[in-house]
Amino acid sequence: MKRFVLVGGGPAAVAAAGTLREEGFDGEIALLTADQELPYERPPLSKAFLDDPRHSDGLSALYLRSPQWYAEHGVTVRTGTAVTRLDPAARRLALADGSSLAYDAVLLATGVRAKPGVRLIDDKVIRLRSAHDATRLRDRLATATRIIVLGGGFIGCEVAATASRMGKTVVLVERASSLLERALGADLGRVLTDVHRSEGVQVKLGTIVLDCVSGADGVTVRTDRGDVEGDLVVVGAGCEPEDRLADTAGIATGNGIVTDELCRTSAEAVYAAGDVANSYHPFYRKHIRVEHHDSAHRQGAVAARAMLGGAEPYAEPHWFWSDQYEHTIQQVGRSEPTDRLVIRGSLEDLSFSAVWLREDRITRIAALNRPRDVMAVRKILFTNHSVRAEDVADMGNDLRRLTRPARIVQRKEPR
Numbered sequence: 001m002k003r004f005v006l007v008g009g010g011p012a013a014v015a016a017a018g019t020l021r022e023e024g025f026d027g028e029i030a031l032l033t034a035d036q037e038l039p040y041e042r043p044p045l046s047k048a049f050l051d052d053p054r055h056s057d058g059l060s061a062l063y064l065r066s067p068q069w070y071a072e073h074g075v076t077v078r079t080g081t082a083v084t085r086l087d088p089a090a091r092r093l094a095l096a097d098g099s100s101l102a103y104d105a106v107l108l109a110t111g112v113r114a115k116p117g118v119r120l121i122d123d124k125v126i127r128l129r130s131a132h133d134a135t136r137l138r139d140r141l142a143t144a145t146r147i148i149v150l151g152g153g154f155i156g157c158e159v160a161a162t163a164s165r166m167g168k169t170v171v172l173v174e175r176a177s178s179l180l181e182r183a184l185g186a187d188l189g190r191v192l193t194d195v196h197r198s199e200g201v202q203v204k205l206g207t208i209v210l211d212c213v214s215g216a217d218g219v220t221v222r223t224d225r226g227d228v229e230g231d232l233v234v235v236g237a238g239c240e241p242e243d244r245l246a247d248t249a250g251i252a253t254g255n256g257i258v259t260d261e262l263c264r265t266s267a268e269a270v271y272a273a274g275d276v277a278n279s280y281h282p283f284y285r286k287h288i289r290v291e292h293h294d295s296a297h298r299q300g301a302v303a304a305r306a307m308l309g310g311a312e313p314y315a316e317p318h319w320f321w322s323d324q325y326e327h328t329i330q331q332v333g334r335s336e337p338t339d340r341l342v343i344r345g346s347l348e349d350l351s352f353s354a355v356w357l358r359e360d361r362i363t364r365i366a367a368l369n370r371p372r373d374v375m376a377v378r379k380i381l382f383t384n385h386s387v388r389a390e391d392v393a394d395m396g397n398d399l400r401r402l403t404r405p406a407r408i409v410q411r412k413e414p415r
């Protein structure tokens with residue numbers, strides 16, 4: 001009987017397990033995760049998990065699949081099981097407990113790890129990546145009143161929003177000149193910065209964190225622009241791919257584990273998917289690595305089919321969302337600096353879509369509270385569509401109609 005091993009306890013590995021069974025694989029499936037818990041969703045960890053009483057009983061509401069599902073699908077989940085080494089020639093994995101496991105094919109879905117940076121201090125300076133971190137953060141948020149968040153990326157902004165809504169005093173420290181600048185650009189970043197400020201968050205931009213020092217009254221964050229005092233510091237400052245297993249096995253890496261469009265690595269029978277994978281994308285014709293829940297899930301399914309000999313590439317648009325206060329940010333696609341930016345809707349009313357165009361094609365959309373626009377673009381992003389900037393900007397036009405292939409070729413006037 002064949003044995004397929006899935007390394008990781010996130011959506012990529014779990015989607016792979018489900019797809020293997022859906023596609024009729026009747027061999028052994030072992031899912032190994034270093035986490036102590038069954039595979040769970042991470043997105044709620046910076047949002048509802050921190051303050052919603054429905055999560056006070058633990059993680060079960062976040063499980064990607066129930067314990068029964070694994071039993072019914074013959075998937076053996078080994079929690080608290082870190083893989084320490086991969087030997088592609090022998091097709092064997094070494095585990096942290098000293099044992100080893102042979103495989104016929106293995107999927108590396110090991111996600112990302114926090115970048116080393118600020119020194120963590122027990123219960124005072126904590127980071128947020130895992131359920132373990134989130135549980136500690138939730139416990140500390142119950143008593144801490146002055147929260148300092150380091151890093152104005154998505155996780156930092158989400159934690160700041162949640163803590164602020166809990167009535168905490170929040171200081172958000174960011175090195176760039178606006179929040180979310182790297183992900184959304186300076187224009188949209190400024191809008192989001194204003195949102196946080198209007199919610200009472202003190203946003204310190206252009207500020208470099210030097211160190212954190214524990215004291216009797218809490219903790220002091222030393223920055224190049226002076227000290228910030230608080231009870232609790234949450235570090236949300238960047239991640240890097242957890243690609244060490246591949247790297248030490250001599251498998252090609254570079255901004256993650258390098259794969260082709262079928263999630264195959266440079267070693268036979270070794271596949272990679274999710275946040276850790278830097279995969280060739282047939283539409284963009286280059287390698288791309290993203291850190292999005294939806295992409296991890298979909299790529300896990302593609303990897304599973306490839307493990308069974310399938311040849312369906314991962315060729316989806318990359319989509320993600322972020323919830324902050326009552327606002328939802330969504331984005332799909334990728335743009336180049338030379339693409340033209342068209343704003344649809346009202347920045348002031350916090351209901352707009354930023355749409356990037358290359359000639360008459362949409363390359364990317366980032367929207368605040370306009371999910372329908374994003375879904376419309378998601379559907380047509382990789383189709384041979386054609387739109388006019390003024391039609392996109394006109395709120396009288398339903399983007400879904402505008403981007404419908406039959407309509408888009410009908411132009412009122414020649415260009």
Ligand SMILES: Cc1cc2nc3c(=O)[nH]c(=O)nc-3n(C[C@H](O)[C@H](O)[C@H](O)COP(=O)(O)OP(=O)(O)OC[C@H]3O[C@@H](n4cnc5c(N)ncnc54)[C@H](O)[C@@H]3O)c2cc1C
Pocket residue numbers: 007008009010011012013032033034035041042043044045046081082083084109110111112128129130155242245273274275276290291292293294296297319320321322323
């Ligand atoms: C707090 C937070 C909020 C987020 N919010 C959003 C959001 O709103 N929207 C969105 O699109 N995305 C969000 N994300 C990102 C999203 O969660 C990830 O893109 C997704 O989880 C990636 O899935 P994955 O399967 O690739 O890896 P992960 O879910 O990161 O799982 C990796 C797994 O590999 C295991 N592992 C690592 N090394 C080993 C080893 N050597 N041996 C065994 N196991 C190992 C880990 O323990 C872990 O279980 C968020 C992430 C976090 C942390």
